[in-house]
Amino acid sequence: MSTNYDDRDSGFGLEREYERAGMGGRGPRRMQRRKICRFCIDKVDLIDFKDVKLLQSYVPERGKILPRRISGVCAAHQRMLAEAIKRARNIALLPYAAD
C-alpha cells in the first residue's frame, strides 16, 4: 500500500526532499505534513514578474513550473505565480527550458 504511494510520487527529484522533511517517523506509512501556501502566510496579493529571486524558487532546474502538489501553494496563488513566471520568461528573466 505504502509503496503504491511512493511510486506515484517518484520521478520528481524535489518530491524526495519534501517527503523527507515531512516524515512523521512512525511506521512505513509516512505521514506527510500538509504544506501550506507561503503566499497566503505572507499575505501576498500580487506576484510581480520582476521578482526573479522569488520566482526562481518555484522553477526547478529544468525550467518547468513547480506543480502545486509539491510546493503546496494554494490554487489562487499558483495561478498568479504561473502568470508571473510566464511573463518573466517572455522577457528573458527566466528560461523557457534549461538545456
Add this chain to the structure above:
Amino acid sequence: MAEKRSYEVVFIVDPDAADDEVMRLSENFQKIVTDQGGTIAKTEMMGRRQLAYEINHKREGSYILLEVAGSGAEIAELERRMRVNDRVLRYMTIRVDDARQRADKLKARRARKAARRPASGKRKQADADTEFEGQTA
C-alpha cells in the same frame, strides 16, 4: 476612451549600446509617451543583466522599466517604435491597473475579515484544515 489605464513596459536594450545611449533611448521613448498624451509614472533602470536565453545572439542586456498611464494609444505608438528600433532586443507591455485593483480588493476583504473574526466565534476554515491533517495517516 476616457478611462485611465496603467501599464508596465519592460524593454531590453542591446548590451553593445553605451550607457548614455541607453539613457538617450529611454528618454526618447518617454517623450513619445508624453507626446501622445500619456504620463510616465515611474522609470527604473534595472541595469545590465544576464539573459536567461539568447536573443539575437546576445547573452545579456540592459533592462529598463517604464510605468505608463494613459489611454492605450501611446502604448501602440511606443510598441511600434520599439519594434522598429533594432537596439531594442525585446519589449513587453503589461496592463497593471486591473491586477492592482484586485490586490486592493483582496486586501480590503482581509482587513474586513480580521475585524470581524474576534466577534464571531467561528474558526477560520484554513485552521480547521491544517488540524485535520495530522490524523489522516
